[in-house]
Amino acid sequence: AWGERLGVTRDESDFAVDQGWAALRAFDSEMQRRGMQLLAQLEDEGRVGILLLARPYHADPGLHHGVLDEFQALGYPVLSIRSIPKDPQWLARFFAGEGGDPLGVADVWPEAYSTNSAEKVWAAKFAARHPNLVVLDLSSFKCGHDAPTYGMIDNIVAASATPYSALHDLDANKPSGSLKIRVRTYGHTLQRHAERLQDLHAAKDELARRIEAKRRELRARARARDGEVNREEKGGLDGLATHDPASERDYAAWLGEETVPRFAPLEPTTGRACDTAATAHPITIHRRTS
Structure with missing residues (x-):
């Protein structure tokens, strides 16, 4: 048809x-x-971004009443739920060790019935795990599908101390004046949060710098120690190459070994010591003493 x-x-x-x-x-x-x-x-x-928990129609300036523009004018970029990467491997960084589906909400909402409402709850879970995100929850017309999510979202972000602002009355009559006041109030909270993030970011950079400096110091010490050992080994081997008994004993002592004299062999026919025995050198028996 x-x-x-x-x-x-x-x-x-x-x-x-x-x-x-x-x-x-x-x-x-x-x-x-x-x-x-x-x-x-x-x-x-080390900056702050706002994750917007809203319905798709809140992208319309006539419905969000310029709230998103106000926050961006304050220097806070706004991300939508759809802009969060959904790659499980990428998300594992934030949901590691929790088990289950990193895109699931069954742990907080076992009987979710609305796709968009479930997306809002999941986005709140993600924001609670990302240190650079705060939450802005929008709702219009006293949306019945949003109502069950209010308490869940509030509990999720409260558990992680994530800054959170809920504007659930965007359809009120002439809301522009009250909204600007609320935007400025939340903006002050975000400014303080951003300052804490900057301090934490600077502390991490300083820690990384000190770790790298210590790593270079330890590497330099290791190279110097290896060079000294190599020189000592080379000196010992040079002594052995010249068959110097003193050098041989010194090298054996350095290795923690002991030297014993080599006795002259007997002639098989006379039973007398060989003439070469008088000039025989001690030999090293590789017998560890420690």
Whole structure:
């Protein structure tokens, strides 16, 4: 019936659907790539980013009432849920040792029934594990699907002491004035959080610098010690090469061995000592004393 009304064949419809899904996957991939870059930049620079927990329609300026622009004007980049990388290997860094699916929410919401609500809860879990992210939770029209998530999200971020602001009344009449006040209030909290992050970032850099300096010092000591040992070994081997009995004894002592005299062999016919025995040198018996 729809084919006749739309003037398309089934093959054309299937092709259009496939192209639509491919475009959606490409969009999500690009969003996650940019999100990964931004998260890496926040970590490298010790800065704060805002993770937005919201419905897709909150991307509309008419529905978010310019709140996102206000925060970005204060210097805090805003990430959406879709911009968080979903690669399990990448996420393992934050969910390591917890078991289960790093993209799951069954541990906090066993009976999740709404896809977008479950995404908001999962994003709160991620923000609670990322030191450079804070949370902004938006809700409009007293959304019934969002209502069950309020308490869960609040408990998740409270457990990790993640800065969190909830604006659940964006559809109020003429909200611009009150929203600006709340943005500035939350902005002050974020500024203090950013200062703590900067202090922590500087402390980590200083620790890394000291560790590297100590590593170089230990390597230099090891090289100097190895050079001294090599010189001593070379001196001992040179003494052995000249068959100097004193050098041989010194080298044996350095090795922790002992030297014993080599007795002259007897001639098999006369039973007398060989003439060479008088000039025989001691030989080293490799007998460890320790």
